[in-house]
Each structure stands twice: as C-alpha cells, then as structure tokens.
Amino acid sequence: MRIGIIAHLKHPIAEPFAGGLEMHTHLLARSLRDRGHAVTLFASSRSEPGIGLEAICTETAIQTVGTTEASDVPFFREHHAYLSLMNDLRHRDFDIIHNNSLHYLPVAMADSLPMPMVTTLHTPPFCWLESGIRLCAARNHSFAAVSRSVAALWNHVTHSDAVIWNGIDLQKFAFHPQPATDPYLVWYGRIVPEKGLHLAIAAARQVGLPLRIAGPILDDDYYWTQIAPALGHDITHVGHLAHQQLARLVGGARAFLCTPMWDEPYGLVVAEALACGVPVAAFARGAIPEILDATCGVLATPDDVASLASAALSALKLDRNACRTRAEQMCDAERMVDNYEALYLRQIDRAAAPSRADRAASIHLMPSTLPSRASLDQRSASHG
Known part of the structure; x- marks a missing residue:
C-alpha cells in the first residue's frame, strides 16, 4: 500500500522521543516500511529521515494547549503547514492517509481528499480537535481509538470504528528476569x-x-x-x-x-x-x-x-x-500494525465499493437508452 502518515508538529518524530505519541508514530511508520509498504511521513523538520520523512514545518512546541494558542506564531505556522499539506494531498497518489496529528485541519478537510483517511484518537476530547471532527463529513473517513476509555470519552462527538491498543517494540524493551542488585x-x-x-x-x-x-x-x-x-x-x-x-x-x-x-x-x-x-x-x-x-x-x-x-x-x-x-x-507492536493494516484495507475497499456500484448501475441503465426492436421496426416502416 501507498500510505501517508500525518504526524503532529510540536516535536520531532525521532529519538529521544518527547513522549508516547512521537514514539508511536515512529514505530508505526518504521514497521509499515519494514512490511514493504511505501510510507511517507509528513512531520516536522528534525524528524528521522529514514522513515520516509517529508518535512512540512519546523517544530511548533508550545507550553500550553488552549484558546490562547491562537495568538501565538507557532499556532499559525502549524495551521498553514497542515492547510498546505491537505491541499497538496488532493493531487497525490496514496491509497490511504493515516492522520496522527491531533490537529483539527486534517479531519475538517478529509472530505476534500480523493483517498480514504483513518484518524487515530490519542487523547480525550479537547476544543480544537473536537471542532474539527464535528466538521468532518467525509464518507471515506474512519476513527480508531487507542483504548476503550478513549472511545467512550469521544462517543458524544463521534463513533470509533475500531479500538486498536498501542504497541511497543518488545525487542527494544527486552525482558529482565532479575532486577538490579541495588533495589530502586x-x-x-x-x-x-x-x-x-x-x-x-x-x-x-x-x-x-x-x-x-x-x-x-x-x-x-x-x-x-x-x-x-x-x-x-x-x-x-x-x-x-x-x-x-x-x-x-x-x-x-x-x-x-x-x-x-x-x-x-x-x-x-x-x-x-x-x-x-x-x-x-x-x-x-x-x-x-x-x-x-x-x-x-x-x-x-x-x-x-x-x-x-x-x-x-x-x-x-x-x-x-x-x-x-x-x-x-x-502490547506487541506487531499486533497493533496487523490491526491498522486490516483497518486500512477495509477503508480502501469501502471507498472503492461506491465506485463499483456506480459502474454497475450505469451498465444496468445502458440498455434502456437504446431503441427497442419494435421502435426500430416502426421507424423503418415510416421511412418505407
């Protein structure tokens, strides 16, 4: 699959990770690439190049989240980066877009894209993202929650089509059968x-x-x-x-x-x-x-x-x-990626279904547009 992943822009998607969302996005992009998918990661400029990075903005980290963001330069830089990206994606050749951004614009503009989108809900509702989701009218859009708890918190705004628990690289966090000698x-x-x-x-x-x-x-x-x-x-x-x-x-x-x-x-x-x-x-x-x-x-x-x-x-x-x-x-990342792959394929198939139905309908209607044998005979007689 050709997969575009939209990251959030506040911190780079690179080690050492600022938090769990950065680690999750990095792991998802790397794992999908390892499985042979063509992945493009739309993220901030200091993110890791080796996971298909296409930088769209410098980091926009701010200390607080709320309506006061609107007065900050980073807010507008982030807004314009996502606006430019969503306009660009209308002309890009992806099978699916995975929105991991926590930003309102990708969901609000999802209906402008020719390809389906999946948005992962990583947080409880907050005003900016909630407003974007309420504007989301895309038929080919799906929401996945990272837990049943998150799905329940968002239920008054939107239904989650899947609960996909986050995963970790079990090899990177290897088993330690014995703790350190000095207890802590x-x-x-x-x-x-x-x-x-x-x-x-x-x-x-x-x-x-x-x-x-x-x-x-x-x-x-x-x-x-x-x-x-x-x-x-x-x-x-x-x-x-x-x-x-x-x-x-x-x-x-x-x-x-x-x-x-x-x-x-x-x-x-x-x-x-x-x-x-x-x-x-x-x-x-x-x-x-x-x-x-x-x-x-x-x-x-x-x-x-x-x-x-x-x-x-x-x-x-x-x-x-x-x-x-x-x-x-x-918590195995392999299970998480399996579930996202399955969700991508469902969305791609669902997006293709109306096109197939439209083609079938047009084929069904075509004979009715042709003249009947009786009408041809009448035309022949009238011109005889």
Missing part, C-alpha cells in the same frame, strides 16, 4: 504537572526505596518549584534517555510508579515496563486498568499517595515473568 523504583515520562511526578516522589519515600526518574523537562516552573527541591541521594533525575538506556534503567527496577493526574489515553510507559518484566503500581485512571491485571500490576486510588505506596509494596511481590507475558499478549 522507577518513574519516567514527560515531566509536566499532569504526569504527577511529585506524587511518585512522595510515595517512594513512604515505601522506603530510592526512586530514579527519567524524562524531558517540559514545564520548567513545575520542575524547579516541585521536583528539584525534592531531589536528593534517594531521589535522582537521570535525564532524558534514548531507548537503549531507558530500557536498561526500567528493566533494573523493582517496580514502576505510574501517576497520571488525568485520564491516561493509553499508557505506553506501562506497556514498556511490563515488557521489561517490571511490575506496575499505578493510579486507576483512563486506559491503565485495561492494560494491567492482577498478575502484573496493582491499581491505586487516583491522587492518593498512601494508596500508591501500598500498591507499590504489593507490586514488589509480583512475578516478573507474568509481567512480560502480559506485555506480549496486550
């Missing part, structure tokens, strides 16, 4: 308030084990006011790590603390920890209860430090082999 807990992800790192720090101190932190600082005020003052010999931030280093850090942990302060749409960090064989103690938010079961994780009351500490103590007793097994069942 791990937390990793984007260091922003909604990820709740400050709660993980408090819970780790209640458990009595060191906490190692990895991830990019994307909110300076939050980091310097709430995280940096809490660092010490037992709480350390090791920086923003590439895949190999991150997998080694996570795999050495006794347990992973997951502390979202919002309805986590999926939770790639949970999948990665399980793949490494690391039990998870997590707030029961969003899709996390869909990934974890009693063999590999313990759920805690959201925003409750004491509950999280108790969950972590229970998680320390879980079997690391069971964690890996759960990851293989739920």
Whole structure:
C-alpha cells in the first residue's frame, strides 16, 4: 500500500522521543516500511529521515494547549503547514492517509481528499480537535481509538470504528528476569504537572526505596518549584534517555510508579515496563486498568499517595515473568500494525465499493437508452 502518515508538529518524530505519541508514530511508520509498504511521513523538520520523512514545518512546541494558542506564531505556522499539506494531498497518489496529528485541519478537510483517511484518537476530547471532527463529513473517513476509555470519552462527538491498543517494540524493551542488585523504583515520562511526578516522589519515600526518574523537562516552573527541591541521594533525575538506556534503567527496577493526574489515553510507559518484566503500581485512571491485571500490576486510588505506596509494596511481590507475558499478549507492536493494516484495507475497499456500484448501475441503465426492436421496426416502416 501507498500510505501517508500525518504526524503532529510540536516535536520531532525521532529519538529521544518527547513522549508516547512521537514514539508511536515512529514505530508505526518504521514497521509499515519494514512490511514493504511505501510510507511517507509528513512531520516536522528534525524528524528521522529514514522513515520516509517529508518535512512540512519546523517544530511548533508550545507550553500550553488552549484558546490562547491562537495568538501565538507557532499556532499559525502549524495551521498553514497542515492547510498546505491537505491541499497538496488532493493531487497525490496514496491509497490511504493515516492522520496522527491531533490537529483539527486534517479531519475538517478529509472530505476534500480523493483517498480514504483513518484518524487515530490519542487523547480525550479537547476544543480544537473536537471542532474539527464535528466538521468532518467525509464518507471515506474512519476513527480508531487507542483504548476503550478513549472511545467512550469521544462517543458524544463521534463513533470509533475500531479500538486498536498501542504497541511497543518488545525487542527494544527486552525482558529482565532479575532486577538490579541495588533495589530502586522507577518513574519516567514527560515531566509536566499532569504526569504527577511529585506524587511518585512522595510515595517512594513512604515505601522506603530510592526512586530514579527519567524524562524531558517540559514545564520548567513545575520542575524547579516541585521536583528539584525534592531531589536528593534517594531521589535522582537521570535525564532524558534514548531507548537503549531507558530500557536498561526500567528493566533494573523493582517496580514502576505510574501517576497520571488525568485520564491516561493509553499508557505506553506501562506497556514498556511490563515488557521489561517490571511490575506496575499505578493510579486507576483512563486506559491503565485495561492494560494491567492482577498478575502484573496493582491499581491505586487516583491522587492518593498512601494508596500508591501500598500498591507499590504489593507490586514488589509480583512475578516478573507474568509481567512480560502480559506485555506480549496486550502490547506487541506487531499486533497493533496487523490491526491498522486490516483497518486500512477495509477503508480502501469501502471507498472503492461506491465506485463499483456506480459502474454497475450505469451498465444496468445502458440498455434502456437504446431503441427497442419494435421502435426500430416502426421507424423503418415510416421511412418505407
């Protein structure tokens, strides 16, 4: 298949990934190319060239999401990049477009494309994307949600045609049957308030084990006011790590603390920890209860430090082999790509069906436009 993937533009689709969406988009593009598909990735300029990059904009990262974006130059740069791309795609030869952008324009303009489109819903509803989806009138458009939780959150706006759980490269996050000799807990992800790192720090101190932190600082005020003052010999931030280093850090942990302060749409960090064989103690938010079961994780009351500490103590007793097994069942990228390929083919076939029906109808109507034998005989007699 000839597949165009529209990425979001706030961060490059390249390691070290700014977050789960960047990793997901990179993995999807690479996996589809490895399967022999012709993939073009429409992304920001510093994205990885080796996955079919066609850069459409420089990075547009901004600190907040909301209506105040409209006054920022990055907002307009992003808007015009997607507008130009959608106009260009009207004349491109793709079998399908996969919209991974979180932007309103690709969905709002989907009906202008000659080829079908699939949009993945990666987040709960927010005003900009919701407005674009409400304007989407394309017959050949399909929505996929990354979890049942996300599908339910969007149900008042649009129906999800499929739930396709995100996947990870199980080889990159290899199984660690034994933790590191020196025991520690791990937390990793984007260091922003909604990820709740400050709660993980408090819970780790209640458990009595060191906490190692990895991830990019994307909110300076939050980091310097709430995280940096809490660092010490037992709480350390090791920086923003590439895949190999991150997998080694996570795999050495006794347990992973997951502390979202919002309805986590999926939770790639949970999948990665399980793949490494690391039990998870997590707030029961969003899709996390869909990934974890009693063999590999313990759920805690959201925003409750004491509950999280108790969950972590229970998680320390879980079997690391069971964690890996759960990851293989739920979180394998091969399963995810299989499901997207099947959705692409359904959409392509559905888009072709009306054309076939139109051709059949025209063929059926053609005889009625020809003169009948009786009318020919009458014409002959009249001219006799």
